[in-house]
Amino acid sequence: MDQGARSGVRPRWVWSDTAAWLPQLLAAGVRVMRCHDLRLSHAILQRSILVPDRRALAAAIQWEAESVVPAIATAPTLFDAETVSGGSRSVPHDLDPALEEFERQQTALAAAKDPGKLRFLLAAESAGALAAAEMEAAGVPWDAAEHDRLLEEELGPRPARGEKPSRMLAVAEEVRAALGDPRASLDSAPKLLRALRAAGIDVKSTSRWELAEHEHPAIAPLLHYKKLSRLHTANGWAWIDEWVREGRYRPVYVPGGVVTGRWASSGGGALQLPRQLRPALRADPGWTLVTADVAQLEPRVLAAMSGDRAMAAAGAAKDLYAGVVDSGAVQSRDEAKIAVLGAMYGATTGDSGRLVPRLRRSYPAAMALVDHAAALGEQGGVVSTRLGRSSPEPDNAWRELQARASMPGATSRDEDQARRAAREFGRFTRNFVVQGTAAEWALSWIAELRLQLAKFEPAGVPAPASGPVFERAPHLVFFLHDEIIVHTPQECATEVAAAVEAAAVTAGRRLFGSAPVDFPLDLKIAERSVKD
Template sequence: MLGRPGDGQDSRGGVAAVDIAAGGARSPRLALTEEELPAYVAEREAGDRPRWVWSDTAAWYPPLLAAGVRVARAHELRLSHAILVRSALVPEPAALRAAVEWDAAQADTDPASAAATLFEVDPAASRHPSAPLGLDAALAEFDRQRAAVAGAGAGAGRLGLLLAAESAGALIAAEMRAAGVPWDAAEHDRLLHEALGPRPPRGGKPAKMLALADEVRAALADPTVSLDSPPKLLRSLRRSGIEVTSTSRWELEEHDHPAVPPLLGYKKLARLLSANGWEWIDEWVRGGRYRPVYVPGGVVTGRWASSGGGALQLPRALRPALRADPGWRLVSADVAQLEPRVLAAMSGDRGMAEAGRGRDLYAGIVDSGVVASRQEAKTALLGAMYGGTRGDSGRLVPRLRRSFPRAMALVDEAAAAGERGGVVSTWLGRSSPPPAPEWRELQARASLPEASGREQDHARRAAREFGRFTRNFVVQGTAAEWALAWLAELRRRLAVLPAADVAAPARASGPVFERHAHLAFFLHDEVIVHAPAERAEAAASAVSEAAVAASRLLFGDSPVDFPLDLRVSERAEKG
């Protein structure tokens, strides 16, 4: 275990280390300077390769990587604390909840503006690296966490696996930031020029955006309206007979008006310019590398988020800018229909497993006679997992219930738990947050004899909404666990591949990875490995083998397979 010599976040006097045996016995403390730490870690890694225990991977690991030191295993106390303090598998979490110093530090934003939902960043996990706590505090927290896992009884194995996977993910996030994504800034510039026109002066609009804006203003007969001001644009749209309540794409698409196509085109280009335009290149690309800031466990389901660089929102149109170094290759892989396959494996629904065996799952559902087209199969499954009750989803989901009863029962039961105000858990034991106190107050008021019909309707809608959250939580969260297991196993397999004797080492990837195949990018169900050309096929095999290993680790001998779309190339494809 590593920590600061004294307790408290203000201690900066070097590093303290102690060995912890399986039975809990501890060695005498060892005092190290910051300069001595990399050599000490490297020596231990070359010997007994311990599992390092530390407060925050984002604080401890980057200096080691910069010094050319890679660790094989670690246990991060902060990420593990966040899981254990909420997990329904932990019978007595009071001691963990009292240790508030281990709660993730808040980001420099208003937490009230970032609701913890399936698709937004959890404000408790979107954090800057915290200063490592003292060794005594770390030892006490580690003891609490071991006691919590041991107290989980039959769930201890799964919970321990989740903590190991989460901690491995933190190592991978730090390594991917250190190595960076190989990025061709010239190609990115070319793609922007193709989409937007020549780069404008700072603060100006590109030519193609200006042309579209002129089309919109002409169609609206409003030559001065600002397309970047939603209130002004909304008033202009209504004056032209386009009755909308917002300027969102889905609402605009419902109207047949000559202003709509150029407006949608303008909004698309505006997003590209603001999110990944020329200023993004200036800020995020250096020396042929794009180095995003990943936040493991940044979403309540366990999915990753990004607090810098927008790695999880990169548009497909920019994928050609991902370019391997000379003499290197990109090994890209993504999983087909990860969440539906996870649902089939969790529920043990053999009918759904058979529908996806060795083929596109949606096509398999069509072949089984449940629906008529692949699009209907996709709509039905997404409706089942996300709680779609209207339109095509409402019409098609009942067919899935008849054909795949075990899979549908799992998500229906999760939804029912949420509607009652309960929590649900993923396959390995990450639990959903309970509804807010305001939600419970609303339900309580609606249950009173004097409650109005409006209050009762409001309460029912809120209950259904929380049920939709818990319905998908179990699936999305377990899919995130599968992906973590895939990443961790892939990292382990890549680490044992021999270094390549390349003529042009990937210096920009740092001393740890300049001659080794390494993970460069991750997005929920997709990975990209940067590999020396002579190791590319071995890296591709490692990617495939890791997916099989992840499936066995989580689901044993389940008949569900997780096929990959695997490619080896110099550039990433648009997809």
């Protein structure tokens, strides 16, 4: 417990693993506003090059565990530390090891190069873990009937278990007819490839992009079939049965699941919900949804962290890509997008690779930052985000490859492989600084937002009959890298929208101070709830 408790503010709880503790607290009606997640913090500090001596942290290998948390329904009794741990690998949940680890982390922070940044990062990471657990508890308001309607519109009536939808079968017949092969298999890539070749379509793979290049009557229905097949298998009726209960879709978020600091997900495909199905995401009666996403978050982050005034100026209007066109670097918005993405991903060939050098002239500071990050990676070095999350070092296989290529007897194949691997790792570190800092911006955004949302009074609201207290007030229900959705009583929607905006401004300030970079939101309040 820190200063917060003494000053009358709510305490910052220090605990082993938010995902293991919070669900039970929420179920018991306890709201936790701030915490220090030892597992997530360990992962950051143990790797951060801002921490000069990481030996003690590295030695505490029990804190390396990627926690595997039991489902809420099977969660053990609160404070039963022996059994709180979930799957096979979880961090220690007892008090003593937690205190020892907290001590190690405080020591590391005290010696860190830029402790303020790291402290903020740990707070944001921990707040993200709280937000994730709260979102899992709340669930995404999901209209299964609307989802079903969308499926029927595309696929035809719901088929029997294990059967393919009628529309898929019909389209498959069209493909077979066009191929002149009544027995062609469309679900097996190798078989489909053979069937396509037999019909005179010369492709190396069956991917959508390559197929689209060819003119043949079978192509259009085949692409349609693939589309339907994807919808049916990934987000069809089986998905509804498995993931939607009582009007809620409950995804499983994994905060810190990506080395860059982005969240991952496990189960339910929360990070891959097709846009096609977003209409099924629908507020409860009397409630509405406030949705917001940041236009071109990553290039704006790059402009801010590199202090590139020209790129910041390009993003001054809402559309950064339009700003890049106006600067004269490229001709069209499409080119601007391809060039900017290519710059951040390390494109070297094709349209993208051709356009990137133009950016180097117009935005030298921004390009220097990513080029430097790439150069470090190619040498096997480590790079860091704005707040001090550092990239992993290359593995032993990578080092051996580089070593072999510089030995006297190295073949040109050795050299090729080593160069390829070096470039690949350079692209990773190039992107790491941008993607990772963008993730920090987004974490700061939701961390600030959930504090603001907690201030909304639940009075006069048609409250849910049961469930965590925060569900009676506006609350986050969805987060995906650069976008959020808040479920809110209708009468609060305007204020919530303002809070979302304000939190974005705060996030920008916290990360980049007074840098002249805007993070404009595409912000919407859903017009209606069909159930009303």
